[in-house]
Amino acid sequence: MAAWIRLVPLACVIASACAGSRGPDAQQIDELVDECRRNPARASKLRRSKSVGFRAHRRGGPRKVVMFGAPWCEPCDAAELFLSRRGIPFEHKDIESSALVKAEMNATLKDAGLESGGLPVLDIDGVVTRGFLPCVVDEAWAR
DSSP states (O other): HHHHHGGGHHHHHHHHHSSSOOOOOOOHHHHHHHHHHHHHHHHHHHHSSSSSSSSSSSSSSOOEEEEEEEETTTHHHHHHHHHHTTTTOOEEEEETHHHHHHHHHHHHHHTTTOOOOSOEEEEEEEEEESOOOOOHHHHHHHO
């Protein structure tokens, strides 16, 4: 229980709806990863949520994560820090840079059976998350 209380400030990272909050630092990301390892049922529960979907086909090319985000999105910053610290290759696509990128994000969500809303959108070899869900990202990358 005490570990969960220390992680309450990271709820903003997961919820993807944090306005004006300070993004997590590397230590907080590491604590969140440790919490995922200690509680594997958490990833399983999140996998069945309305924020996780599965695309019919994986993207071609080398294995990597595609992250759709925006410059003002603090959960996107947290996801980038998380992916970098884990050594997971990713491509960041700024949805505000072009209508085509935003349309690609919406098509990815639709293909995974998810509704639009919430950033970042992560595509981990066909596992798509709406919002930053580190436990799910870890599990999807490990498969």
